[in-house]
Amino acid sequence: MTPLIEARDLVRIYQIRRGLFGRPTPVRAVDGVSLSVMPGETLGIVGESGSGKSTLGRMLLGIDDAQEGSVRFQGQPMPARHTVEWRGLRAKMQLVFQDPLAALDRRVTIANQIAEPLEIHRLIPREHQGSRVTELMRAVGLREDQADRYPHELSGGQRQRAVIARALASRPKLLVCDEPVSALDVSIQAQVVNMMRDLQESNGIAMVFISHDLKVVRNIADRVAVMYLGRIVEEASSDAIFRAPQHPYTKALVSSVPIPGKPLEGRVILQGEPPNPAKRPSGCAFHPRCPLARDICRSVVPELLGIGEGRTAACHVVAGETTPVAA
Amino acid sequence: MGTTSSNLVELRDLRVAFDGVQVLHGIDLDVARGEALGLVGESGCGKSVTWLAALGLLPGKASVSGSVKLEGRELVGGSRTVLESVRGSRIAMIFQDPSSSLNPVLRIGRQIAEALSVHRGLGGEAAKAEALRLIDMVGIPDARRRYDLYAHEFSGGQCQRLMIAMALAGEPDLLIADEPTTALDATIQAQILDLLIRLRAETGMATVFISHDLGAVSQVCERVCVMYAGRIVEEGSVEQLFSEPRHPYTRGLFDAIPRLDGGRERLIPIPGTVPNPKDLPEGCSFSPRCSRAVEACRNERPPLVSLDGGRKLACTRPVPVAAAAETLKSRIAEGLLQ
Numbered sequence: 153m154t155p156l157i158e159a160r161d162l163v164r165i166y167q168i169r170r171g172l173f174g175r176p177t178p179v180r181a182v183d184g185v186s187l188s189v190m191p192g193e194t195l196g197i198v199g200e201s202g203s204g205k206s207t208l209g210r211m212l213l214g215i216d217d218a219q220e221g222s223v224r225f226q227g228q229p230m231p232a233r234h235t236v237e238w239r240g241l242r243a244k245m246q247l248v249f250q251d252p253l254a255a256l257d258r259r260v261t262i263a264n265q266i267a268e269p270l271e272i273h274r275l276i277p278r279e280h281q282g283s284r285v286t287e288l289m290r291a292v293g294l295r296e297d298q299a300d301r302y303p304h305e306l307s308g309g310q311r312q313r314a315v316i317a318r319a320l321a322s323r324p325k326l327l328v329c330d331e332p333v334s335a336l337d338v339s340i341q342a343q344v345v346n347m348m349r350d351l352q353e354s355n356g357i358a359m360v361f362i363s364h365d366l367k368v369v370r371n372i373a374d375r376v377a378v379m380y381l382g383r384i385v386e387e388a389s390s391d392a393i394f395r396a397p398q399h400p401y402t403k404a405l406v407s408s409v410p411i412p413g414k415p416l417e418g419r420v421i422l423q424g425e426p427p428n429p430a431k432r433p434s435g436c437a438f439h440p441r442c443p444l445a446r447d448i449c450r451s452v453v454p455e456l457l458g459i460g461e462g463r464t465a466a467c468h469v470v471a472g473e474t475t476p477v478a479a
Numbered sequence: 480m481g482t483t484s485s486n487l488v489e490l491r492d493l494r495v496a497f498d499g500v501q502v503l504h505g506i507d508l509d510v511a512r513g514e515a516l517g518l519v520g521e522s523g524c525g526k527s528v529t530w531l532a533a534l535g536l537l538p539g540k541a542s543v544s545g546s547v548k549l550e551g552r553e554l555v556g557g558s559r560t561v562l563e564s565v566r567g568s569r570i571a572m573i574f575q576d577p578s579s580s581l582n583p584v585l586r587i588g589r590q591i592a593e594a595l596s597v598h599r600g601l602g603g604e605a606a607k608a609e610a611l612r613l614i615d616m617v618g619i620p621d622a623r624r625r626y627d628l629y630a631h632e633f634s635g636g637q638c639q640r641l642m643i644a645m646a647l648a649g650e651p652d653l654l655i656a657d658e659p660t661t662a663l664d665a666t667i668q669a670q671i672l673d674l675l676i677r678l679r680a681e682t683g684m685a686t687v688f689i690s691h692d693l694g695a696v697s698q699v700c701e702r703v704c705v706m707y708a709g710r711i712v713e714e715g716s717v718e719q720l721f722s723e724p725r726h727p728y729t730r731g732l733f734d735a736i737p738r739l740d741g742g743r744e745r746l747i748p749i750p751g752t753v754p755n756p757k758d759l760p761e762g763c764s765f766s767p768r769c770s771r772a773v774e775a776c777r778n779e780r781p782p783l784v785s786l787d788g789g790r791k792l793a794c795t796r797p798v799p800v801a802a803a804a805e806t807l808k809s810r811i812a813e814g815l816l817q
Contacts, residue, residue, distance in 0.1 A: 200664035200665065200666065200667075201635075201664055307752050307753075309752060310752075337521035337522055337691065337753070338521065338691060338693075338732055338735045338736060339521060339731060339732065339735045339748055339749035340521075340748070340752065341735070341748075342734075342735035342736075342737075342746035342747065342748035342749070343748040343749075343750075345737070345746055346745055346746050346748060349745070364664065364665060366665065366739060367736060367737040367738065367739050368737055370737060370738070370739050370743070371737035371738075371743055371744075371746060372743075390743065391742075391743075394739055394740070404666055405665055405666060406739065407669075408665045408666045408668065408669035409665060409694065409739050410668075410669075410672070410692065410694030410695045410697065410698050411694055411697075411739065411740065412693045412694045412697045412721055412733065412736065419669065421666075421669050421670055421673050422666045422669070422670070425634045425636055425637065425667070426634070426664060426666070426667070
């Protein structure tokens with residue numbers, strides 16, 4: 153089966169100027185990332201700020217150009233940005249952001265915003281638009297009387313529902329969600345997560361779910377990729393990665409999630425700050441914070457290798473433990 | 480809680496209204512010396528407003544009534560001098576976004592030294608030495624070299640550490656931490672929680688930890704108050720509340736959090752949304768969203784009453800004690816059937 157979307161060795165470099173007269177320094181925000189998502193599958197991408205997860209999401213949709221590497225959608229190479237082909241393809245892949253108020257036009261009613269993709273992509277005749285919008289609103293749990301409301305008249309959760317309804321209007325095959333529930337309160341977050349799972353199951357949409365909230369990712373993703381400074385350091389099924397994380401960074405990340413009723417003792421608390429992407433440490437980027445770091449970690453970048461059971465990890469120590477031949 | 484003398488701060492019937500809209504409906508709350516108290520609730524429930532009102536930090540359009548006593552001294556309606564002698568030196572507060580709380584054009588060392596001169600009258604070399612000690616104490620390495628840096632030269636986690644250092648400058652008896660880890664990454668959040676626990680153990684200051692994150696609260700606090708729509712609905716020790724939540728809202732908050740150590744079960748959300756303070760429902764404010772609500776809940780608001788073991792609860796039909804585990808199971812089943 154061909155993956156719905158497949159990325160190979162994606163690289164995205166930003167030029168950052170340090171100070172007024174400073175020379176621009178290249179920052180590798182995404183540094184050789186390969187991944188694939190099967191139709192109907194949910195891939196979770198977790199990582200801390202600056203890990204490149206949002207940039208990666210935009211690159212998958214072709215909104216951000218890749219300097220190196222390629223993206224294939226349904227087996228075909230991604231057309232260049234702003235071409236007619238690319239615009240046509242955008243109906244099949246949609247993006248949902250964290251802040252629904254920023255994603256919605258404050259002067260346009262909810263119903264008209266949900267209808268927008270239908271018009272842009274000329275998907276259905278105008279006379280059927282109304283019923284399609286009603287259907288979409290019902291699917292995301294908005295009431296019919298909210299159709300003529302403006303974004304500021306809705307709550308945060310309702311706005312995010314409207315954004316999701318709009319994203320679903322063109323019947324996409326892929327939804328890239330960048331922290332879609334992070335701004336919502338716990339009780340509302342659960343409503344939206346359940347709704348997204350239902351919609352995904354009933355429509356067979358594949359999803360790339362980017363979040364720093366491991367608990368939500370655990371619940372929604374089939375497979376999870378952990379990013380650190382622009383690279384994937386571990387990838388495994390959601391069940392496996394949270395039950396038995398292998399990479400020392402994943403271990404610390406999983407351990408840092410406070411569990412109600414459990415004390416802080418016995419948890420891995422990482423020393424140091426997340427490193428600056430502009431000053432990437434040599435070798436394994438995680439080595440300055442890693443409790444297991446050895447000499448080789450300071451000089452050689454570890455490759456993402458299979459460690460059995462369909463899992464991969466980029467760690468010299470983990471590789472040494474499981475596949476002595478490869479080390 | 481015990482007698483008057485053992486409490487550091489006592490709030491009685493604290494009410495706040497903005498432009499005539501009541502947002503805080505009479506909060507009674509005691510903070511004992513050295514204790515760690517958590518305030519939990521969703522956005523708009525009044526958990527931050529409670530303490531902003533207590534310290535006189537709300538804008539002029541807010542009308543505050545009731546009583547806030549610090550060791551018997553009234554703060555509500557207190558003069559500027561009274562409040563200024565309390566803020567920072569007796570009760571310090573840190574906020575969610577540390578980088579906007581720090582002055583961007585003043586060197587970090589000077590900002591902390593300024594707090595030391597205001598609250599403790601230290602100057603010159605003495606202030607610098609103490610500031611360096613504080614920077615070191617909150618876990619920023621190489622304090623001497625970083626003394627002359629600006630806020631933008633520190634990461635978010637370090638800025639929060641610096642805010643904590645500045646809060647410690649006045650040697651406060653109470654530190655109010657308002658969502659101090661919400662804006663931080665997971666691994667840094669764990670560091671800051673660890674720091675708050677360590678500092679309380681070292682200095683003996685009381686901590687009020689305001690957060691929507693039940694997990695974080697359970698690690699830092701001994702006692703927790705759950706707030707909903709401007710009222711405390713349940714109060715108890717962390718163990719009591721987490722093992723046996725009685726208020727359906729508290730129970731609902733626990734059920735709504737996805738579990739990291741469990742499977743991929745469907746989440747159990749609380750239906751509906753938080754009510755608008757302008758238009759609170761009759762009776763119990765939570766009744767429209769509550770699965771246990773009966774007619775009485777919609778007519779009469781239950782008062783916060785004391786139960787055994789220092790617990791307090793405001794609910795007409797609380798979650799039964801023994802059946803708590805059973806309810807959870809059946810609610811999961813219901814959730815799956817929907």
